Amino acid sequence: MKFHGLTCLFFILYFSSFGQIKNKKIKSEVQTIILSQSEEKTIITDNPVIDLSTQGNHQLSFDDLAMKNLTYHLRIIHCQADWKPSSLSEIEYLQDFNDVPIRSPKNSFGTKIPYLHYQVELPKVRISGNFIAMVYAQRNKRDTVFTKRFSVYENAITVAAKISFARPNHLRNTHQAIDLTLLYPNQLMLNSDDGLDIILRKNYQTENWLSKIPRAQINGQERKITFPFYDNENVIPGGNEFRLINLSSTQQKMTFVESIRQSDAFTEISTMVEVPQGNYSYVQRPDFDGSFVIDHYENGNASVASDYIWCNFQLKMEELADEQIYVVGAFNQYEKSLDNLMEYHASKQMYTKKIRLKQGIYNYQFVSNKPNTMLEGNYSQTENTYEVLVYFRKPGDRHDSLLGYNKLIYP
Template sequence: MKKIPGLIFLFLLMNFSIIGQIMNKKFKSEVQTIILSKSEEKTIITDNPVIDLGTQGNYQICFDDLVMKNLTYHLRVIHCQSDWKPSNLSEIEYLQDFNDIPIRSPKNSFGTKIPYLHYQIELPKVRISGNYIAMVYAQRNKRDTVFTKRFSVYENAITVAAKISFARPNHLRNTHQAIDLTLIYPNQLMLNSDEGIQVILRKNYQTKNWLDKIPRAQINGQDRKITFPFYDNENVIPGGNEFRLINLSSTQQKMTFVESIRQYDAYTEVSTQLEVPQGNYSYVQRPDFDGSFVIDHYENGNSNVSSDYIWCIFQLKMEELANEQIYVVGAFNQFEKSPENLMEYDASKQMYTKRIRLKQGIYNYQFVSNKPNNMLEGNYSQTENTYEVLVYFRKPGDRNDSLLGYNKLLFP
C-alpha cells in the first residue's frame, strides 16, 4: 500500500476549524444521518465512538444520500495523533487491509415521502490503538470529500481507576462535579516521569477535554501507580443539565414532546412542545441518552430504509438575547454551532425557532449560546452524565500516540 503524497496538504484545503486538526465535519448538504456505530438496529448513536482493539468488528459507517444520484463513494481510514492531527505512519503500519474501500450497493428507501439511498459499509480493522478518521469521498476523487468522522481504538495496557463525585468546594458543590483519577501501568512501561502521557476527560461523548489544565503527575514506581494532585480545582466540571428530548419515530401519532404533526404531499412537519430556559429552575431528573439519538420507526421494524425524513420545528419561548446567537445542538449535528442549526427569533411570538430536517427517531438536544450562558440549560451537580477517560502514551522510539487506557464512567 503506497502512502499518498501531499495528504496533509489535502486536509488543509478542507477548511477544518483548526489548521491541521481533523474534525467531525460534513461537506455535502445532500448527505444526511452520518453514523459510525455498532451494526445493531435501533442502537444508541453517540459521537466520537471508542472501540476495543481486541474485539474489533461489528462496527459500520452508514449515511443517506437524498439526491439519489447513485454515486460511487469510497472510504479511507486515516491515523491521527492524540491531538487529531494526521500522523506520518504509512497505511501498512496501522491497517490490516487495503485502504480506499468502495461503498457499493446502496439500498433504496421504502415507503418514505422523501426518497433517499442508504449506504453502509463495515469499518475496517486496524493494527494499533490510537485516533482515527473515517473519510468518505465521491467518484474516487479524494478532494471531493463528503464527510469525516472521528473514532478511537484503545488497548487495555493501562488501568484507569477513576471516580466522579460532587465538587468539594462549597461554592461549587451545587453546580459542579469532580473526578479523582489514578492510573495503574504495567511493568514493561518503565516510567520515570509523566513525559509522553496525555490524559483526556470527555463528557457526554463530546470532543472537549475537561482536563486541559491537568497538573504534573506523581509516579509511584513501587506500586506502578500514577496520581494527579488537583490543588486548584483543575478536576472540577460544570454539571450541566439533562438533555431535552423529541420523539420523531412516528408520523401518524403524537409521541413524547410532540406538539403537532402536519402532513403535506412531499413531506411531514412536526413541532416540538414549547420549551423554556431551565437555568432558573430547580433540577429535575429526566431519562435521556446524554445527548445521543436513536434511528427508529414506530410502525415499521426496518428503521434504516423505512424511516422518513421529517422537518422538525424546535421552539424556545423567551425574550430575545441581545448580541447572542442560540443554537440547537446534539449528537445528531456533532454539537456543532453552525448556520444549519442557528435559531431565528420571532418577535411576534417572542420565541426562538429552528426548522431542521431529521430522520425518524428519538433525539436528545440542548439550546446553547455562542457566549457563556447558564440560563438556557443550567448547571446542577445532580445531573446524570457519562464521562470518558482516555490515556495516550507515546512509547520511546515510537512515531505515534497509542491509546493505552480507557474507562467510561456513569454519574451518579
Template sequence: MTVYQKLFSVLLIGLCCTTVVAQQLQTIDRIYDSKIQTVLLFPQVGTNPNDPALTLNPPVISLDEQVPLQLEFDDLTADYRSFRARLVHCNADWQRSVLNDIEFTYEYNDNPITDYQVSLNTKIPYYHYRFTIPRVKLPGNYVLVVYDERNRNNILFTRRFSTYQNRVTVAASVRFSTDPARQFSDQQIDLALNYKGYQVISPQDDFKVVIRQNYRDDREIRGLRPTNVLAFDQVLEYRLIDLSNTMPGGNEFRFFDTRTVLSRANYIDRIDRNADRNIAYVQVDQPRSRGAYIQSDDFNGLFVIDHRETGNGATNADYIETIFTLRIPEVPNVDVFVNGAFNFWQLNDRNRMSFDSILGAYRASILLKQGVYNYDYVVQTTNPPKVDEAYIEGSYSSTENDYEVFVYHRPPAARADQLIAYQKLGVNKRR
C-alpha cells in the same frame, strides 16, 4: 514499461491523491455536503445488528475484542453516487500523525462503499449507505474520510473514532466539586493510573490523559498533571486542588419522539402531513436555569433512528422538518442554538435559531430523520465569542452523565501516540 515501473506509478499516484486529501482535511466530525445526512458510526455489539440502540455506543473499540465499527449515512440527492473511504491516523491532539498507511492498516487504505439501499415509502427519497470500517494495527485516534469516487478532492464528511489496548490500569471516580462555590453545579473527576509492568521513561511527563463528558469533543479536559507520583507502586494520582479536573454537570437533556407521524408522540405538539414532506412541531420550551434540579432519563445528548410502524429506521424512516420553539425574550448580542449530537455538537447555520417577534420566541427548523432525539439550547456571545450552555439549561452536580478517560503514550522508538487505556464510567446513574 516493466511490472515494477507500473507498480511504482500506481503507488506514486496513490500518494499524490493522499496528499491532496490530507491538505484539505480537517480532523473533526464534519459534513461538507449538505445532501449527506444522519452520519452514524458505532460498534456492532450484540446479536441484533439492526438494533437502533447500538448507535448510543461511542465509536471507541478495543483491538483485542475484534468488534467491527459500522458506518451508516444517507444521501438525499436520491441518486446513486459512488463513494470511497480512507483512514487517517492522528495523535492524541487529533492532529495528523506522520505514519504511513502501511504502518496502521492491514490492507490498501482506499475502499469503495458498495452496500446501499433505497428508501421505502418516504416523502423525501434517499439512498442509505453502509460500510464496515477495516481493521487497524495500532491503538489510537483515527479519522474516517468519505469522498466522491469521481473527484477525490470532494470530501463529503469526516468522522472520528478511536481504538485502544488496555496496557495500564485506570481507576476513576466522579463526584460533586470540592469547591464549596461549585459543589451544586460542577462534577469532579479523580483518577489514579497504575502503570506497573509497562515500560515508560518519565511517567509524570509521558502520559497524556484526556477526560470527555457525554462523548462530546467540545467537553474535554486535557493537559492534566499528576499530583502525586508513587514510584515504588508505579502509580500516578490525579487529585487536583486547582479544580482543573472539574466540569459543569449540565442538565438532563430535553427530548422528543418522531418515530411515527400517525399520531403525536412524546413532546410533539402537532404534525402537519403535507404532500411533499411532514412537519413536526416540538412542544414550546421554557428556560430551566432557575429552580431545583428535576430528575429525568435521557440519552446524554445522543439520538436513535427508528420507525415505529416497520421497525426499520434505516430505509423506512422519513425526513421530517422539525420546528423548535424556545420562549424567552430576545437576548441582544448573542446567538441561540439547538444543540445535540445530531449536529456533532457544532454551532452553525443549520441549528441557529432566529427570534420571532410575533411569537415572542426563538425558532429553528431542522431537517431530521425519524427517531428519538436529545437536545438542549445554548447561547453564544459574539464579542468575545463564548458558548454558555447553563444560561438557558442550568447546571447541576446531580445530573446523570457519562465520562470517558483516555490515556495516550508514545512508546520508545514509536512515531505516534497510542491509546493504551480507556475507561467509561458514569455518575448519578439510575437503577
C-alpha cells in the same frame, strides 16, 4: 498514490483547523452519518471508542438524499492524540488495503423523501489510537463528503476514576469533580509523565475537561500514577439533562410532540414549546446524554423505512439581542452553524428552527454563541457520562497509542 503527500496537505488545510481533523459533513445531501455496531434501535453516540481486541463488528452508514447513486470510497487516516494526522504509512496501522469501495446502496421505501442508504464494514486496524473515517466520491479525495472520528484502545493501562460532587462550597451545587488514578504494567517504561496525554470527555463530546491537568506523581514500586488537583483543575460544570423529542412516528403524537403537519411532499413535527431551564430547580429526566436513536414506530426496518421529516424546535423567551441561539446534539456534532441557528419571532416571543432529521428519538440542547448558563443551567445532580482516554507515546514510537480507557456514569 501516497496520501501523506500533497493530497493530505490539501485535505488538512481545507477541512481542518490548525491541522486537527474534526467531525465534518461537507455535502448537505448526505445525512445521518453513523459509526456503530448497529443502527437499528441502538443509541448512537458521537466519537465512538472501540476495543482493539474485539474490533471488526462496527459499521459506517449514511444516507444520500441526492439519489445520484455515486461511487463512494472509505479511507482511514491515523491521527495523534491531538487529532493531527500522524506520519505513519497505511501499512503500519491497517490490516488491509485502504480506499474501501462502498457499493450496493439500499433504496428507502414508503418515505415521502427518497434516499439511498449506504453501509460499509469498518476496516480493522493494527494499533490503538485515533482514526478518521473519510468518505469521498468518485475516487476523488478532493471531493470529500464527510469525516468521522473514532478511537481504538487497548487495555494496557488500568484507569481507576471516580466522579463526585465538587468539594468547594461555592461549586458544590453546580459542578462535578473527577479523581483519577492510573495503574500501569511492569513492561511499560514510565519514569515521568512525558509522552502521557489524558483526555476527559463529557457526554461523548470532543472537549477535553482536563486541559490544565497537573504534573503526575509516579510511584514506580506500586506502578501507580496519581494527580494532585490543588486548584480545582478536576472540576467540571454539571450541566443539565438533555431535552428530548420522539420523532419515531408520523401518524401519532409521541413524547414531547406538540403537533404533526402532513403534506404530500413532507411531514413537519413541532416540539412542545420549551423555556430556559437555568433559573429552575433541577429535575431528573431520563436521557441519552445527548445521543440519538434511529427508530420507526410502525416499521422495524428503521434504516430504510424511516422518513426524513422537518422538526420545528421552539424556545419561548425574550430575545437575547447580542447572542445567537443554536439547537445542538450528537445528531449535528454539537456544531454551531447556519443549519441549526434559531430565528427570533418578536410577535410570539419565541425562537424557532426547522431541522431535517431522520425518524427517531433525539436529545438536544439550546446553546448560545456566548457563555450562557440561563438556557440549560448547571446542576451537580445531573447524570452525565464521562470517558477517560489515556494516550502514551512509547520510547521509539512515532505515534500516540491509546493504552487506557474507562467510561463512567455519574451518579
